Amino acid sequence: MTHVNDPAVIDRLMRTKGRWAIVGLSTNEWRSAFEVALYVRDTMGMEIIPINQKGEDVHGETGYKFLADVPFEKQPIDVVDCFVNSSRVGAVVDEAIAVGAKAVWLQLGVIDEDAAERAKAAGLDVVMNACPAQVGWRSGI
Numbered sequence: 001m002t003h004v005n006d007p008a009v010i011d012r013l014m015r016t017k018g019r020w021a022i023v024g025l026s027t028n029e030w031r032s033a034f035e036v037a038l039y040v041r042d043t044m045g046m047e048i049i050p051i052n053q054k055g056e057d058v059h060g061e062t063g064y065k066f067l068a069d070v071p072f073e074k075q076p077i078d079v080v081d082c083f084v085n086s087s088r089v090g091a092v093v094d095e096a097i098a099v100g101a102k103a104v105w106l107q108l109g110v111i112d113e114d115a116a117e118r119a120k121a122a123g124l125d126v127v128m129n130a131c132p133a134q135v136g137w138r139s140g141i
Contacts, residue, residue: 003116009125013079013103014132017045021067021101023092024083025050025058032107032131033083034058039133040081049074067095077101081132082110090115097122107131 020040025033025048037059041048049070050056050063057063064070067080080096082089082104089106093115096104103125106112116126 003113003126003128005127005130006125009103010127010130010135013105013125013127014044014136016078018078018102019047019049019074019076020079020081021049021051021070021077021096022081022083023051023067025063026052026054027056027058031083036081036083036107036131036133039136043136044132046079049077067092067099067101070099075100079103079105081105081107083107084110086111090118093119097124103127105130105132108134 022033022037025037037048040046048061050058050061051067052063055063055065077099080101082092084092089110089112093104097119104119106128108129108131111129116128119126
């Protein structure tokens, strides 16, 4: 089954203040995650948690290697925003399910229908192949 993004879900996720774990957010300023994370934090007003291979801090926010490493006081994670290759995103979605995240957001070009179905079956909201910054710029968020 092909996933279709629900505009109401996108609008709710973008307007409801929460905690976004951004997987693939590193200090590499040339990657889109670097700027999009600033948009999510500074324009949308969300708390961001960088998740990257080195566990490095980004934008003054404490970073972690895995979603499971995020301490209890930073839970729950409302949205797991995935800036990883489509071939790797299934494992991230499974980790999001395991830590009790409320939604997964797969960035532009990140598509995994099976992972989206697993997330939906676990009760998570799913957005796929979309960027919150682009959606926000178009809709004035």
